[in-house]
Amino acid sequence: MTPTPSRESAERDARHNARMTRKKALMDEKIAQAQDEYGLLLVHSGNGKGKSSSAFGMVARALGHGLKVGVVQFIKGGMSTGEEQFFRRFPDEVSYHVMGEGYTWDTQDRQRDIEKAVQAWDVARQLLNDPQIALVVLDELNIALKHGYLDVDVVLRDIESRPELQHVVATGRGAPPALLEAADTVTEMTLVKHAFKSGVKAQKGVEF
């Protein structure tokens, strides 16, 4: 779990360079006919519903193909979530991590929030270093970046030096420009209509 830092770092650098070279080559081609397969970075942003749900739908999809998945949830809500209860049923296939107790926008303990976020990122980095894992979900990462709890350059460096075929999905409002820039696909979930917005209680199986 704790590889020699220097060796790990050298390997990461090599993978980063390989990925960037490959990405540049793809960009240079600019051909619609390309049929290359490589790991995508997807970002789900916006104020609508479905940012996390669609990441968890991708988890189901990946498991259906016999692939292994890693999940880090950067914000733990007060309620236990259905997705966590469900995917923990598959410990051999899903490496599931819920970090911390949520952020302290209420209590304003910024230093504690940063420590929690950094701990969560340490777990994320291990998943991003594991070529056995085909999909890494970084749920609500964007919030941690937005609040400056994590350094976007460090995060991007680790994401970009991941194994060649590994997919990554980062969810949450407020993704910083550098993450959007690095992403292969950005989808914005927009709330078009929400009847009884605050009038109907959060519903089990829908909102959590």
Place this chain on the structure above:
Amino acid sequence: MTPTPSRESAERDARHNARMTRKKALMDEKIAQAQDEYGLLLVHSGNGKGKSSSAFGMVARALGHGLKVGVVQFIKGGMSTGEEQFFRRFPDEVSYHVMGEGYTWDTQDRQRDIEKAVQAWDVARQLLNDPQIALVVLDELNIALKHGYLDVDVVLRDIESRPELQHVVATGRGAPPALLEAADTVTEMTLVKHAFKSGVKAQKGVEF
């Protein structure tokens, strides 16, 4: 599987009326403090990714809460999908139906497409009549409506007469106005960025 039509119809009418009365009462209240719990109709539309994925994320969420789920896929693609392979692992918890072989926009056999869509709706109606099922996913229903393969009034009538606490998610581009009008929540998935849009082959675990 085939209840007496008249009895089934009377029960549906009664449920429809009850739902509409209840919905009107909620609307009339117009209070943000309401804490009522009832089944929601969610529509995922737009040209972006994540419409179906987020519905399948909700399936995982519901299963995590020990709820039962029904899925009807109105369009079967050429590729076998990861979500189908995965959720078929849980036959006691998920009633999974993939209808037909996809539509014939290429071959232009409209009559056949209508027949397939109507058959799919018959299955959907049974799920919408089953109070044991907490969540019904109508994947790509919007497409069938958009092409006029199904009558939106019939579809809405069946959806609105479902059991009180049952949630429904309809996905796909081109949801008709009447469906959006009836929905509790409408989320539009907007494609903000798609690198190498047609240059990178559809990736297992991401797109299918």
